Amino acid sequence: AQSVTQPDIHITVSEGASLELRCNYSYGATPYLFWYVQSPGQGLQLLLKYFSGDTLVQGIKGFEAEFKRSQSSFNLRKPSVHWSDAAEYFCAVGEYGNKLVFGAGTILRVKS
Amino acid sequence: DTGVSQNPRHKITKRGQNVTFRCDPISEHNRLYWYRQTLGQGPEFLTYFQNEAQLEKSRLLSDRFSAERPKGSFSTLEIQRTEQGDSAMYLCASSLYGTSYEQYFGPGTRLTVT
Numbered sequence: 001a002q003s004v005t006q007p008d009i010h011i012t013v014s015e016g017a018s019l020e021l022r023c024n025y026s027y028g029a030t031p032y033l034f035w036y037v038q039s040p041g042q043g044l045q046l047l048l049k050y051f052s053g054d055t056l057v058q059g060i061k062g063f064e065a066e067f068k069r070s071q072s073s074f075n076l077r078k079p080s081v082h083w084s085d086a087a088e089y090f091c092a093v094g095e096y097g098n099k100l101v102f103g104a105g106t107i108l109r110v111k112s
Numbered sequence: 113d114t115g116v117s118q119n120p121r122h123k124i125t126k127r128g129q130n131v132t133f134r135c136d137p138i139s140e141h142n143r144l145y146w147y148r149q150t151l152g153q154g155p156e157f158l159t160y161f162q163n164e165a166q167l168e169k170s171r172l173l174s175d176r177f178s179a180e181r182p183k184g185s186f187s188t189l190e191i192q193r194t195e196q197g198d199s200a201m202y203l204c205a206s207s208l209y210g211t212s213y214e215q216y217f218g219p220g221t222r223l224t225v226t
Binding site: 004032034036041042043044045046049051090092094096097098099100101102103104105 | 116143152154155157168170203205213216218219220222
């Protein structure tokens, strides 16, 4: 069965510092991988996605993620965090067009 | 296109009442998904449609829950005889199967059962 683990429930970084959010997945075939961001009381916004090709993918808002098959990981990174990045981030895995399985999320706090 | 919309945004109901939520997907999208999100958790899949056909239902979807997408456009999710454990955010997403695989989410309906 598909599963996603986000080991960090909360992360606090200083504004301007770099960020890495961890995601590990379990999936039998080549996965579709996604990162979404959710602000309080809101729906989810797609940051970036990966299915095939270059293992380093670029997304919106300056985010990128790297797919590492050997480690079953899809970590999200940003070189310099802005206060507006404070939100909850979800990693998800799925099959083409089918349901997504989400991790429990990582809450990012940004301190000034 | 204004994206996925959901109504109502908030619903407070008493235990035992029935509630219905509506989701309007992005207009050309043929797949529509329902997820449920409880506090501190990621969204959990409930069911999805391709056009008007319901293709999969989660075991989370008890017989008190029913979803429809009668003309392949908007969808409704009904919960009968609500229980306090049904309190959650109900999220709808849509995608264009056959062209891309991203799911786009609506703002959600927050249900509180008192």
